[in-house]
Amino acid sequence: xxxxxxxxxxxxxxxxxxxxxxxxxxxxxxxxxxxxxxxxxxxxxxxxxxxxxxxxxxxxxxxxxxxxxxxxxxxxxxxxxxxxxxxxxxxxxxxxxxxxxxxxxxxxxxxxxxxxxxxxxxxxxxxxxxxxxxxxxxxxxxxxxxxxxxxxxxxxxxxxxxxxxxxxxxxxxxxxxxxxxxxxxxxxxxxxxxxxxxxxxxxxxx
Numbered sequence: 001x002x003x004x005x006x007x008x009x010x011x012x013x014x015x016x017x018x019x020x021x022x023x024x025x026x027x028x029x030x031x032x033x034x035x036x037x038x039x040x041x042x043x044x045x046x047x048x049x050x051x052x053x054x055x056x057x058x059x060x061x062x063x064x065x066x067x068x069x070x071x072x073x074x075x076x077x078x079x080x081x082x083x084x085x086x087x088x089x090x091x092x093x094x095x096x097x098x099x100x101x102x103x104x105x106x107x108x109x110x111x112x113x114x115x116x117x118x119x120x121x122x123x124x125x126x127x128x129x130x131x132x133x134x135x136x137x138x139x140x141x142x143x144x145x146x147x148x149x150x151x152x153x154x155x156x157x158x159x160x161x162x163x164x165x166x167x168x169x170x171x172x173x174x175x176x177x178x179x180x181x182x183x184x185x186x187x188x189x190x191x192x193x194x195x196x197x198x199x200x201x202x203x204x205x206x
Contacts (some may be wrong), residue, residue: 001168002054003201004154005182005194006062007035011048011158013189018049020198023175024058025049026084030065031075032156034186035179039078046079060105061082072100084127088112094121107156118151127177138163141171149173151158161196165204 005017006026017025027042028035037045042061048070049059061080063071064087075083083097086107097104106123108114109130118126126146138158155173160181168176180186 001201001204002059002152002154003198004058004175004177005106005179005181005198006060006156006177006191007179007187008045009035009037009187010189011044012044012191013087013194014048014104014193015052016189016191017198018052018057020195021197021202022057022194024060024082025053026060026062026177026179027080028179030063030086032065039074043078058082062086063106068097069100072097072104074116075101085123086129088126089121091121091123094196098122099196101107109157112138116147116149118149118153124152125175127156128152128153128173141167144171159197161193161200164197164201168201 002023004024004026005022007028008014008025014025027045028039030036030043046059049057058081060134061075062084068085068089071082082103082105083101083108084105090180094104104122105125107127107129111114152174154175154177155171156177158180159167159176164176182197183187184190
């Protein structure tokens with residue numbers, strides 16, 4: 001099971017996630033998010049992630065309020081390996097980003113009635129979030145059972161160390177993404193919860 005820990009704001013959290021076995025870490029640069037980092041702080045996280053995880057770790061820039069092309073340039077400048085466009089970006093937005101940056105992921109919600117085929121907008125991977133994206137709300141993932149999702153897609157929204165195994169069993173995703181479910185306060189990761197989440201997800205997939 002592929003595991004992404006998102007919304008990291010400290011080097012300690014990066015190191016805990018990588019040591020626990022996370023496959024990806026995410027940095028948020030949305031102006032409205034309590035986890036938002038400026039460019040200098042984001043670069044610090046990227047550098048720490050490269051040092052801790054090497055070439056195998058996906059280091060993901062998450063945006064939802066920047067023009068796609070601008071976000072792609074930012075991802076390249078700060079050293080990210082993946083750009084995740086989250087929300088109501090169009091196929092044209094993805095094409096514009098892809099002209100500037102190699103690896104693009106699409107994050108969306110059932111509330112937006114999106115195409116659920118991985119690669120529908122040319123993206124490498126698809127992340128499916130709660131009906132209110134970024135809210136951390138739990139939602140009924142059993143409704144995904146007959147949606148025909150396949151390929152490299154990640155489940156997000158309301159996951160935590162105690163419910164991730166059940167969610168994996170119900171939705172059968174290729175990977176999972178967590179942010180608020182491993183926090184002690186908005187933007188502050190609980191390092192023990194990070195470790196427990198990664199362990200629970202990896203165990204569930206076995």
